[in-house]
Amino acid sequence: MKRSEINSIIKEMENMLCRHSVYLPPFCLWTPLEWEKKNHEYDEIRDNMLGWDITDFGLGNFNKTGFALITLRNGNQHNPAYKKVYAEKLIMLREGQTAPMHYHWKKSEDIINRGGGTLCISVRNGRADGAIDTSDVLINSDGRSYYVKSGTGILLNPGESITLWPYQYHDFSVGKGTGSVLIGEVSQCNDDTTDNCFYEKVGRFPEIENDEIPYRLLCNEYPAAADITK
Secondary structure, eight states, X not given: OBHHHHHHHHHHHHHHXXXXXXXXXXXXGOOHHHHTTOOGGGHHHHHXXXXXXXXXXXXSOTTTBOEEEEEEEEOOSSOTTSOOOEEEEEEEXXXXXXXXXXXXXXXXXXXXXXXXXXXXXXXXXXOTTSOEEOSOEEEEETTEEEEEOTTOEEEEOTTOEEXXXXXXXXXXXXXXXXXXXXXXXXXXXXXXXXXXXXXXXXXXXXXXXOSSOOSSOBTTOOOOOXXXXX
16 A cells, blocks of 8 residues: 555544544554654553554555554453453444455454444354354344344444454445444454454555655554653
8 A cells, every 4th residue: 555545544534533523542643753752651552553554455455445443442462461351443444345354263342333324244154264154143233132144244323233253254344325434343352463364365464655754653663662761
């Protein structure tokens, strides 16, 4: 992805959050220059990959397949020094855009439509080897439990949510004509480097062509802690 595209997407999501009266923590608004001055007090942000995450999943067409998201809080599956056992994200999904089918080995999560259009989540059961199990899928949604056929799309209007369990394949799209969706995610600790099983081979973090300077740094771009006391 070009840096200019990433910068534009971040500004688009900032505007969307403003329209929905959602406010971000200070670290989401720091410039690259401000990041260079941050010391070890902010290691939780670096170690747990808090902040901006823009990806086209290595497919080179963000408008078709991609995610713009922010990790607001997160523990760490591999470092017991971080005691949080939960994570929270905000995600922007454009109308006409999808996110590829995947499941998590460890993480369970609630996906919430926080505002905008209609979110569609297609669900399937997955096996440990990554294959699809065509058995009926358990749906837990806002206090209701029921089963649907494999591949069913669950529609979530603003305010509605679904719980996704480990080994439960899911993908994301937006109902035609309903507009972009602001998605919330509340989950167990998140680890995008080891806890995603994609059904088709994709990347997770984009290769970036720096055609302009970064507006915000992505969560995998932070500089090492500055050797200063404040």
